[in-house]
Amino acid sequence: MERRTSTLAVLCVVWSAAAAIQVDIPQDQYEFARGDNITLPCTFKSALPSPKLAVITWSAGEALIITYYHPSGDIDVDIKSEGRVSVDANINGGSGKADLKVSSVTSADNNKYKCHVQIPKDLGGKVADTATLTVLVAPSKPICKIQGTASYGQNINLTCVSEEGSPSPTYKWNSYDVLNNPRAHDPRTTDKGGILSLYNITKETSGFYICTSQNKIRSVSCNLTVSVLPPSMNIGSTAGIIGGVIPQSDRWMDAVKRLGLDVCFCLLSTIMGVKQQHAALV
Numbered sequence: 260m261e262r263r264t265s266t267l268a269v270l271c272v273v274w275s276a277a278a279a280i281q282v283d284i285p286q287d288q289y290e291f292a293r294g295d296n297i298t299l300p301c302t303f304k305s306a307l308p309s310p311k312l313a314v315i316t317w318s319a320g321e322a323l324i325i326t327y328y329h330p331s332g333d334i335d336v337d338i339k340s341e342g343r344v345s346v347d348a349n350i351n352g353g354s355g356k357a358d359l360k361v362s363s364v365t366s367a368d369n370n371k372y373k374c375h376v377q378i379p380k381d382l383g384g385k386v387a388d389t390a391t392l393t394v395l396v397a398p399s400k401p402i403c404k405i406q407g408t409a410s411y412g413q414n415i416n417l418t419c420v421s422e423e424g425s426p427s428p429t430y431k432w433n434s435y436d437v438l439n440n441p442r443a444h445d446p447r448t449t450d451k452g453g454i455l456s457l458y459n460i461t462k463e464t465s466g467f468y469i470c471t472s473q474n475k476i477r478s479v480s481c482n483l484t485v486s487v488l489p490p491s492m493n494i495g496s497t498a499g500i501i502g503g504v505i506p507q508s509d510r511w512m513d514a515v516k517r518l519g520l521d522v523c524f525c526l527l528s529t530i531m532g533v534k535q536q537h538a539a540l541v
C-alpha cells in the first residue's frame with residue numbers, strides 16, 4: 260500500500276514537471292571581463308509542443324530591459340539598453356531557448372538578471388529564473404614609486420598601485436640584483452598590500468624591483484630601478500651634488516655601468532636641474 264502511494268507520488272511529480280513550463284538559467288553566477296560581448300543563457304520546457312504565442316522578458320534588478328514577442332519577433336527595449344541587448348530565442352516547447360545577449364559589458368551591468376517566459380495555456384510551473392552577473396575588470400598597469408631617500412642606512416618603501424581592477428588586485432614584489440639575478444628579500448623586508456618596506460638599506464639593496472598586480476582575469480607588472488647611493492651623493496642633498504660631483508665621478512661611473520642608462524639619465528637630469536637652479540641664482 261505504502262509502496263503504491265510513493266510510486267504514485269513519483270508519477271505525479273514527473274507528470275507535473277512535464278506538464279507545466281520550466282524556465283532555467285543553468286548557473287546562479289556568471290562572470291565576464293569588461294568589454295566582452297556576453298550571453299546569459301536561459302532555457303525552458305513548455306507543456307505545449309509548439310506554442311503559438313510566447314513573451315520573453317529579461318529584467319536587471321527591478322528594471323525591465325527587453326521584451327521579445329513570438330511569433331512576430333518584435334522587441335521592446337529599455338532606452339538605456341537600446342542597441343546593446345538582444346534576445347536569442349528559439350520557441351520550441353520541448354527545448355526552448357531565450358538567451359540574453361549584451362554587447363560590451365561594463366561595471367554598470369553588474370546586477371541580478373531575471374529571465375521570464377510566458378506562454379498562454381501553460382501556467383503553474385516555474386515561469387522565471389534568476390542569475391547574478393559580475394563584470395570583472397583587469398588590473399591597470401601598476402604605478403610604482405619609491406618613498407623615502409635611497410641612501411645608505413635609510414628605510415624606504417616601494418609602493419605599487421593599480422588604479423583599476425575588479426575584484427581588487429593583489430600585489431607581490433620580486434627583487435633582482437644589479438645583474439638581474441632573482442634574489443630573496445632581506446628577512447626584515449615586508450611586502451604588504453603593495454608596499455615593500457626595506458630597512459637600513461645598503462648598496463646591495465640596489466637592483467630591479469618588479470611588482471605584479473593580479474586578479475583572476477590578468478596580471479600586470481611594473482619594473483622599478485633602485486640605486487642606493489652614499490648619503491653625500493643623494494639627489495635630495497643639493498650641496499653634496501654641487502660640491503662632490505667631480506671627485507666622486509669614478510664611483511658614479513661604476514654605479515652607472517652597473518645599473519644601466521635609466522639611472523644615468525636620472526642622475527644627469529638631476530645634475531642639469533641643479534646646475535640650472537644654481538645658474539639662475541648666480
Ligand SMILES: *[C@@H]1O[C@H](CO)[C@@H](O)[C@H](O)[C@H]1NC(C)=O
Pocket residue numbers: 294295296362363
Ligand atoms: C562585440 O560585438 C561588436 C558588434 O556588436 C563588435 O564590433 C566587437 O568587436 C565585439 N567585441 C568583442 C570583444 O568580441
Ligand SMILES: *[C@@H]1O[C@H](CO)[C@@H](O)[C@H](O)[C@H]1NC(C)=O
Pocket residue numbers: 406407408414415416454456
Ligand atoms: C613606509 O610605509 C609604512 C607603512 O605604511 C609607514 O609607516 C612608513 O612611514 C613608510 N616609510 C617611508 C619612508 O615612507
Ligand SMILES: *[C@@H]1O[C@H](CO)[C@@H](O)[C@H](O)[C@H]1NC(C)=O
Pocket residue numbers: 412459461
Ligand atoms: C644598519 O646596518 C649597518 C651595517 O650595514 C649596521 O652597522 C647598523 O647597526 C644597522 N642599523 C640598524 C638600525 O639596524
Ligand SMILES: *[C@@H]1O[C@H](CO)[C@@H](O)[C@H](O)[C@H]1NC(C)=O
Pocket residue numbers: 439467469482483519521
Ligand atoms: C627591469 O628593467 C631592467 C632595466 O630596464 C631590465 O634589465 C630588466 O630585465 C627588467 N626586468 C623585467 C623582469 O622586466
